[in-house]
Amino acid sequence: MLGCIWQYVYTSYLRYWLKWLIRQATGTCELQRICSGYNPGATRTSKAEYSLQSSKNKVLRGALEASKDDLEKCVDQIMKEKNIKPEKDPQFRGRLHVCLLQITGYSSLFSSVEDLRKEVFSSECPQHEAMLLKLWGLLMPSVELESRITKQWGDIGFQGDDPKTDFRGMGLLGLTNLLFFSETYPEEARQVLSHANHPKLGYSYAIVGINLTEMAYSLLRSGALKPHFYNSVQSAPELRDFHLLYCYLAYEFDRFWVAEEPESIMLFNQYRERFHSIVKTRLQDPAVSLTLAPH
Amino acid sequence: MEGLLSILRRLKQPPECEVRLLLLGLDNAGKTTLLKQLAAEDISHITPTQGFNIKSVQSSGFKLNVWDIGGQRKIRPYWRNYFENTDVLIYVIDSSDRKRFEETSLELAELLEEEKLAAVPLLVFANKQDLMTASPASELAESLNLHTIRDRMWQVQACSALTAEGVQDGMTWVCRNIKFRKR
Numbered sequence: 206m207l208g209c210i211w212q213y214v215y216t217s218y219l220r221y222w223l224k225w226l227i228r229q230a231t232g233t234c235e236l237q238r239i240c241s242g243y244n245p246g247a248t249r250t251s252k253a254e255y256s257l258q259s260s261k262n263k264v265l266r267g268a269l270e271a272s273k274d275d276l277e278k279c280v281d282q283i284m285k286e287k288n289i290k291p292e293k294d295p296q297f298r299g300r301l302h303v304c305l306l307q308i309t310g311y312s313s314l315f316s317s318v319e320d321l322r323k324e325v326f327s328s329e330c331p332q333h334e335a336m337l338l339k340l341w342g343l344l345m346p347s348v349e350l351e352s353r354i355t356k357q358w359g360d361i362g363f364q365g366d367d368p369k370t371d372f373r374g375m376g377l378l379g380l381t382n383l384l385f386f387s388e389t390y391p392e393e394a395r396q397v398l399s400h401a402n403h404p405k406l407g408y409s410y411a412i413v414g415i416n417l418t419e420m421a422y423s424l425l426r427s428g429a430l431k432p433h434f435y436n437s438v439q440s441a442p443e444l445r446d447f448h449l450l451y452c453y454l455a456y457e458f459d460r461f462w463v464a465e466e467p468e469s470i471m472l473f474n475q476y477r478e479r480f481h482s483i484v485k486t487r488l489q490d491p492a493v494s495l496t497l498a499p500h
Numbered sequence: 501m502e503g504l505l506s507i508l509r510r511l512k513q514p515p516e517c518e519v520r521l522l523l524l525g526l527d528n529a530g531k532t533t534l535l536k537q538l539a540a541e542d543i544s545h546i547t548p549t550q551g552f553n554i555k556s557v558q559s560s561g562f563k564l565n566v567w568d569i570g571g572q573r574k575i576r577p578y579w580r581n582y583f584e585n586t587d588v589l590i591y592v593i594d595s596s597d598r599k600r601f602e603e604t605s606l607e608l609a610e611l612l613e614e615e616k617l618a619a620v621p622l623l624v625f626a627n628k629q630d631l632m633t634a635s636p637a638s639e640l641a642e643s644l645n646l647h648t649i650r651d652r653m654w655q656v657q658a659c660s661a662l663t664a665e666g667v668q669d670g671m672t673w674v675c676r677n678i679k680f681r682k683r
Binding site: 359364365370371373374375379408409412413415416418419422423469470471472473474477 | 526527528543544545546547548550551552553571572573574575578581
């Protein structure tokens with residue numbers, strides 16, 4: 206209760222006056238202090254994001270919704286509004302620009318990911334079909350697919366004779382992630398597949414992959430991936446960066462599963478939850494950067 | 501005095517009945533969507549079930565513990581690990597997937613032979629009725645030879661786990677036909 210009152214008083218009054226006082230004393234505004242006082246990455250960008258969000262000034266808050274091409278103009282407007290002289294703080298413009306690219310880029314990344322997820326896999330679409338066949342070729346280079354509908358799909362961890370019903374709520378996002386992993390890290394992907402096909406410790410490679418796409422998607426949606434992208438991409442994150450994060454999850458989940466030696470595949474959801482917690486803990490670290498590092 | 505009253509009241513009210521429901525069926529039948537629909541959860545991000553899901557749902561004074569077991573061929577051998585103490589078996593079928601009626605019929609027939617599921621009431625959900633290509637529940641019942649079942653209560657219920665239509669009707673039947681096991 207007391208905490209709530211303090212929070213309210215602080216955010217609505219005290220923070221404002223405190224900022225004013227420091228501004229008078231140091232001659233710099235909060236954004237300047239953030240951009241010069243913290244190293245580039247999650248710490249700086251998250252603080253800049255908070256500062257812009259809680260600003261009473263429309264120009265500052267508006268910058269969070271601006272499109273990528275307008276951001277330079279937004280920075281100029283903010284500097285004008287806050288009376289920041291480029292001669293006195295020559296680094297500021299570039300630094301704030303990067304922060305804004307990262308912050309607004311995160312939201313547009315989510316829209317691109319959402320669009321791809323909503324695209325339903327269709328057997329009538331030659332492009333979708335080609336992706337599916339390419340996935341087979343990359344994972345099973347020495348085995349010919351006998352026909353489009355075949356039990357062989359089970360060998361790369363789909364459930365039935367036709368993978369099309371396995372993408373479900375993850376749509377084309379699930380397939381794109383699977384394909385990207387095999388294309389970008391062919392050796393690692395095949396290594397993970399060979400673990401997945403272990404007679405005792407195995408799991409279904411493709412549908413576990415689709416489950417991990419869901420994990421990546423929900424982490425992105427909740428905002429939990431912000432520190433990761435703010436640290437790893439010093440610009441607006443792209444779809445490719447999301448696929449790279451999926452590769453990290455697919456590779457790390459496999460390592461976790463093999464190390465834990467679960468009793469059976471039926472325990473998948475328990476281990477998935479534990480892995481999820483581990484990833485969330487890693488994301489608490491302000492220096493976090495989740496990139497696949499082959500072992 | 502008040503303490504005594506509340507003790508008396510508690511004695512009068514029977515403790516909440518816990519019921520174990522088992523959801524089975526082929527992969528892509530719609531078991532997880534049905535489970536999430538029962539728990540009033542979002543159904544737009546569903547993925548194939550590796551292993552199983554379990555949720556507890558309150559309905560007509562019962563606490564329903566619903567077990568949703570993955571349907572892919574590879575894990576069907578594990579189904580039997582979940583048979584024990586089942587109060588009602590709910591078998592879910594994709595009514596639009598005619599090509600697999602035979603496969604689903606064989607799986608169901610095998611389940612009905614299981615000793616641990618003997619006399620357990622059976623609800624068949626003829627799911628995906630929202631699709632134009634879905635077979636009506638009566639046709640499905642015929643191709644699955646449901647009318648030959650004599651050793652238990654059974655019911656076929658048309659439904660769409662996506663739109664929730666028919667789901668409540670099925671659950672009402674479940675709550676009426678719970679056969680309590682000896683505890």
